[in-house]
Amino acid sequence: MGRIPALPRRAGSASGIRVRLAGTVIDSPRADRAATVTIAVLAVAFALFFVLPLAGLIVRAIEEESTWSLLKEPQVRQALGLSLWTSTVTVALTVVFGTPVAYILARGRFPGRAFLDALIDLPIVLPPTVAGVALLTAFGRRGIIGEPIEAWTGYAFSFTTTAVVMAQLLVAAPFYVRAAKSGFESMDPQVERVAYTLGASRVRTFFRITVPQAWPALLAGFVLCWARSMGELGATLIFAGNLEGKTQTMPLAIISAFEGSSLGLAGAIALSLILLVVAFLVLVVFRMAGRWARWT
Incomplete structure (x- = not known):
């Protein structure tokens, strides 16, 4: 059987960011979590951009006493x-x-x-x-x-x-x-x-x-x-x-x-x-x- 090549030491590999196995980069769970959090933050920020103006309109309509009479x-x-x-x-x-x-x-x-x-x-x-x-x-x-x-x-x-x-x-x-x-x-x-x-x-x-x-x-x-x-x-x-x-x-x-x-x-x-x-x-x-x- 062929010998499994030893994993080379790379900067950051000890922290679990990524390792290289047989020439392929493997991302660690920590990198996946970082990507997921980033995507979630961007999605929430983009959604708030649409929600907040509508919410502001509704809140202002409720606060204005003359809205319904108008x-x-x-x-x-x-x-x-x-x-x-x-x-x-x-x-x-x-x-x-x-x-x-x-x-x-x-x-x-x-x-x-x-x-x-x-x-x-x-x-x-x-x-x-x-x-x-x-x-x-x-x-x-x-x-x-x-x-x-x-x-x-x-x-x-x-x-x-x-x-x-x-x-x-x-x-x-x-x-x-x-x-x-x-x-x-x-x-x-x-x-x-x-x-x-x-x-x-x-x-x-x-x-x-x-x-x-x-x-x-x-x-x-x-x-x-x-x-x-x-x-x-x-x-x-x-x-x-x-x-x-x-x-x-x-x-x-x-x-x-x-x-x-x-x-x-x-x-x-x-x-x-x-x-x-x-x-x-x-x-x-x-x-x-x-x-x-x-x-x-």
Whole structure:
């Protein structure tokens, strides 16, 4: 039998940090513990970076005696009502127009498909302020589309409630389309082909087989789109403005509170608390949709 080579003496080997056996470095339990502690400290510090601001918002809302009374203020109620209304309209339009687009991207093979796919993803990575400027140059009073429409009909898109919906639609719709496309792609196309061979029309197959199968992904996209619409700020501010009772959504009302409106800091905290609750509910629904998808 071959002789086992003697372990060479190395600096630090006596303390149990590491040893070298047949040319291989073996870390000791002490090194493993040090690495584990380091990773744990970094993870906790990173988690606290997210937890502390939310905790501070909740604590400050509880401490401020006027927080709950400000929720009844007309400006807060108008901003909340407008946000709920425009977000709901945005999601409805997204479902009607975005679902066919998502299905075509998932099933179709046609020239320009990759370009269309990338174009729909673009608003996700595009700064919202840039989206607002783009809307203004296209549909504003002097835009390439907005100016002739106003000259013909007398209606201007910019700085109206319609502009709020358009801004939310441009920024939030891609989240639904992306989720819906993933849901359609996860389905076996053979199921649809079997339905066709049994005499079902494409429309009937889509609503009776395709949509129920992709429903968890559609629901997740629906919720993400609605939440993104509720929190939209940059594009709305540039294209629709910050007109109280007309275009002032909840994020814009928070901006106004810091700029000297009657709501003040307490009003900004109250509005932020509402959006925090909405975000939490969205997260719950999103997780439930994910579990539903795994069960089905």
